[in-house]
Amino acid sequence: RKKRLSAVLKEVDSNFREVYKNLSGGGKGELFLEKPDDPFKGGLSMWAKPPGKSSKVKLEQLSGGEQSMASLALIFAIQDYDPSPFYYFDEVDQNLDPINAERIATMCRLRSEKAQFIQVTLRKVSLQLADHHIGITHAGDGCSRRIANFDRERAIELGEKAFSELK
Amino acid sequence: RKKRLSAVLKEVDSNFREVYKNLSGGGKGELFLEKPDDPFKGGLSMWAKPPGKSSKVKLEQLSGGEQSMASLALIFAIQDYDPSPFYYFDEVDQNLDPINAERIATMCRLRSEKAQFIQVTLRKVSLQLADHHIGITHAGDGCSRRIANFDRERAIELGEKAFSELK
Amino acid sequence: MYLKGLELENFKSFKGQVDVPFIRGFTAITGPNGSGKSNCGDAIQFVLGTKSNKNIRADNSKDLIFNGGGSNRPARGCKVTLIFDNPAAEDERRSLNIDTDEVRLTRSIRLTKSNNVVSEYFLNGESSSRNHFRMLLAGANASADGYNIVLQGDVTNLARMTPSKRRKVLDKVA
Amino acid sequence: MYLKGLELENFKSFKGQVDVPFIRGFTAITGPNGSGKSNCGDAIQFVLGTKSNKNIRADNSKDLIFNGGGSNRPARGCKVTLIFDNPAAEDERRSLNIDTDEVRLTRSIRLTKSNNVVSEYFLNGESSSRNHFRMLLAGANASADGYNIVLQGDVTNLARMTPSKRRKVLDKVA
Ligand SMILES: Nc1ncnc2c1ncn2[C@@H]1O[C@H](COP(=O)(O)OP(=O)(O)OP(=O)(O)O)[C@@H](O)[C@H]1O
Ligand SMILES: Nc1ncnc2c1ncn2[C@@H]1O[C@H](COP(=O)(O)OP(=O)(O)OP(=O)(O)O)[C@@H](O)[C@H]1O
Numbered sequence: 001r002k003k004r005l006s007a008v009l010k011e012v013d014s015n016f017r018e019v020y021k022n023l024s025g026g027g028k029g030e031l032f033l034e035k036p037d038d039p040f041k042g043g044l045s046m047w048a049k050p051p052g053k054s055s056k057v058k059l060e061q062l063s064g065g066e067q068s069m070a071s072l073a074l075i076f077a078i079q080d081y082d083p084s085p086f087y088y089f090d091e092v093d094q095n096l097d098p099i100n101a102e103r104i105a106t107m108c109r110l111r112s113e114k115a116q117f118i119q120v121t122l123r124k125v126s127l128q129l130a131d132h133h134i135g136i137t138h139a140g141d142g143c144s145r146r147i148a149n150f151d152r153e154r155a156i157e158l159g160e161k162a163f164s165e166l167k
Numbered sequence: 168r169k170k171r172l173s174a175v176l177k178e179v180d181s182n183f184r185e186v187y188k189n190l191s192g193g194g195k196g197e198l199f200l201e202k203p204d205d206p207f208k209g210g211l212s213m214w215a216k217p218p219g220k221s222s223k224v225k226l227e228q229l230s231g232g233e234q235s236m237a238s239l240a241l242i243f244a245i246q247d248y249d250p251s252p253f254y255y256f257d258e259v260d261q262n263l264d265p266i267n268a269e270r271i272a273t274m275c276r277l278r279s280e281k282a283q284f285i286q287v288t289l290r291k292v293s294l295q296l297a298d299h300h301i302g303i304t305h306a307g308d309g310c311s312r313r314i315a316n317f318d319r320e321r322a323i324e325l326g327e328k329a330f331s332e333l334k
Numbered sequence: 335m336y337l338k339g340l341e342l343e344n345f346k347s348f349k350g351q352v353d354v355p356f357i358r359g360f361t362a363i364t365g366p367n368g369s370g371k372s373n374c375g376d377a378i379q380f381v382l383g384t385k386s387n388k389n390i391r392a393d394n395s396k397d398l399i400f401n402g403g404g405s406n407r408p409a410r411g412c413k414v415t416l417i418f419d420n421p422a423a424e425d426e427r428r429s430l431n432i433d434t435d436e437v438r439l440t441r442s443i444r445l446t447k448s449n450n451v452v453s454e455y456f457l458n459g460e461s462s463s464r465n466h467f468r469m470l471l472a473g474a475n476a477s478a479d480g481y482n483i484v485l486q487g488d489v490t491n492l493a494r495m496t497p498s499k500r501r502k503v504l505d506k507v508a
Numbered sequence: 509m510y511l512k513g514l515e516l517e518n519f520k521s522f523k524g525q526v527d528v529p530f531i532r533g534f535t536a537i538t539g540p541n542g543s544g545k546s547n548c549g550d551a552i553q554f555v556l557g558t559k560s561n562k563n564i565r566a567d568n569s570k571d572l573i574f575n576g577g578g579s580n581r582p583a584r585g586c587k588v589t590l591i592f593d594n595p596a597a598e599d600e601r602r603s604l605n606i607d608t609d610e611v612r613l614t615r616s617i618r619l620t621k622s623n624n625v626v627s628e629y630f631l632n633g634e635s636s637s638r639n640h641f642r643m644l645l646a647g648a649n650a651s652a653d654g655y656n657i658v659l660q661g662d663v664t665n666l667a668r669m670t671p672s673k674r675r676k677v678l679d680k681v682a
């Protein structure tokens with residue numbers, strides 16, 4: 001149904017512009033069909049411009065962190081149109097500097113009123129913002145287990161331990 | 168020259184076993200030709216087993232962090248056979264937990280006696296171990312610059328700033 | 335509706351039975367490299383019915399069964415249960431179209447004596463099928479391989495994929 | 509031999525001239541997302557002579573020229589210089605086979621009036637060629653696209669590539 005797809009994309013585009021402006025701290029993003037009159041014959045193009053950059057910027061030239069933020073903005077934009085009951089993010093903050101990792105974790109926290117968010121992460125910033133923490137370990141024998149009595153403090157400590165031994 | 172390639176691979180394999188045992192904290196790794204009698208007709212297979220895991224483990228089943236450690240071990244193994252004057256690592260610690268990130272940065276630091284190491288990183292553990300620090304910023308107008316008076320403290324602070332604002 | 339937890343039994347690196355409880359809000363999973371965090375995501379996709387074993391980093395189904403770890407005593411089968419909270423809304427409709435407040439979706443694979451793989455599905459303990467799971471999950475907007483699951487290393491995919499692949503992602507949603 | 513530093517002029521996100529000095533030992537480069545860190549690695553590969561613009565995230569050479577940023581006043585060309593420390597060893601041999609203690613390798617591209625791209629190479633300020641660079645760098649074990657340069661996102665490649673691709677990496681070293 002061409003009409004239906006066009007209507008959906010219009011709405012997701014409108015959401016995307018909003019979310020990307022928020023997540024990038026003032027940047028501009030949009031989605032547009034390559035063939036607006038015949039959506040199924042063309043693809044869906046995406047464009048994102050972080051704040052301060054030239055409007056000539058191409059998506060391929062963006063940095064790893066900037067591409068991660070644009071992709072996550074699209075996921076949130078789709079959620080606003082048609083939510084899934086849960087979102088499972090495995091190390092989506094790999095590329096992100098601490099400020100961007102915090103923006104993503106904050107958005108997951110806010111949106112966790114409407115959907116369940118589960119983020120696998122190694123980053124202190126993301127661990128700080130989660131409500132609930134699960135620790136998994138493989139106590140040296142190749143068998144995975146859950147760490148008992150695991151909370152925010154212990155989660156952050158797990159990561160910090162290596163660092164404090166350096167000092 | 169088949170003989171030459173076989174000889175080189177034997178030496179790199181021997182280096183790889185050593186480095187991987189070190190980097191993985193006791194694991195086992197090896198390289199082997201698919202066609203030992205006709206090296207150019209087959210490929211070079213790699214196998215790595217982190218400590219505590221079954222020897223049946225396949226490389227594809229390893230986690231992101233485990234695959235990163237195996238790849239980096241191979242790079243160091245090749246360096247021991249035929250060093251390049253410099254090594255440029257862009258965010259190789261993305262997947263690594265703090266203990267593994269520290270192992271890699273420590274190995275770069277040790278080996279920086281024999282070759283120059285430049286690591287682009289966002290991770291505190293890696294910043295802590297570097298001798299020299301360069302800060303790059305794009306002060307909101309899309310133009311990259313070097314941050315003046317940038318040292319280890321300022322580098323770590325740059326990342327920590329977002330985190331301390333959370334508290 | 336939300337995912338209350340997982341029960342893993344001999345699935346990948348999880349020896350014996352391990353429970354992983356979640357909450358309604360925002361959960362973070364952490365731990366050392368190779369500990370089994372991404373295997374939890376694989377477990378979820380395994381039950382939802384991912385299209386290909388490649389998506390859960392397995393060459394074939396046998397790779398999903400706990401291989402014995404350091405002691406090398408492999409299991410002969412594995413089982414994963416997803417436990418969903420499935421309350422009735424005011425209009426008495428539920429996300430998962432089954433009339434229970436809690437829904438347990440279980441998938442198991444086991445090796446026969448001749449080492450063949452048998453895959454089984456159970457809904458609240460009763461025998462079910464892959465198709466029944468698919469219908470239930472589609473009705474709840476929780477199908478396998480959805481845009482809502484981002485695997486490790488895939489976070490930049492939506493930005494890097496071709497326009498036609500990206501449009502297909504939206505087709506599935508529309 | 510070591511890389512003393514880079515001089516970037518209107519290369520990608522670097523407006524005007526920016527110097528990036530390195531030391532002999534272990535240097536860390538950090539900063540916010542999109543600040544230009546990976547562009548430094550692209551600058552190094554640009555001068556070493558990477559096989560494809562794709563490796564430095566450019567569709568074509570014009571994308572390498574500073575595009576004006578927020579003010580939208582693009583440059584008409586860009587230039588990158590790699591400064592190598594090139595001391596003579598006891599046997600009087602040097603890593604880069606040129607008889608100076610410091611070696612400046614410069615590559616520039618500029619747009620002509622008709623918007624064509626002209627690529628130029630300079631060795632210690634004198635006109636040189638891509639081939640001359642390639643020979644010098646090969647002699648110093650510093651060729652472009654070597655195993656010694658790991659681009660962002662590529663760290664797991666050596667573990668994930670096919671055995672034949674991996675052997676080809678070793679072929680280049682042998
Ligand atoms: N069938 C199996 N039996 C036992 N162990 C297995 C099996 N399949 C995979 N594994 C092990 O599981 C480990 C990978 O687990 P997983 O990918 O969940 O790690 P992770 O916690 O996500 O790590 P990272 O932080 O590096 O991403 C590997 O070491 C692998 O050997
Ligand atoms: N020709 C150009 N003119 C101006 N800006 C450019 C040009 N080419 C690329 N850029 C900009 O450079 C930025 C990317 O820089 P780079 O990849 O070096 O970031 P980074 O510091 O590595 O970030 P991350 O931490 O996210 O990896 C993009 O925002 C892109 O718009």
Ligand SMILES: [Mg+2]
Pocket residue numbers: 230231232371372373486
């Ligand atoms: Mg993982």
Ligand SMILES: [Mg+2]
Pocket residue numbers: 063064065257545546547660
């Ligand atoms: Mg980068």
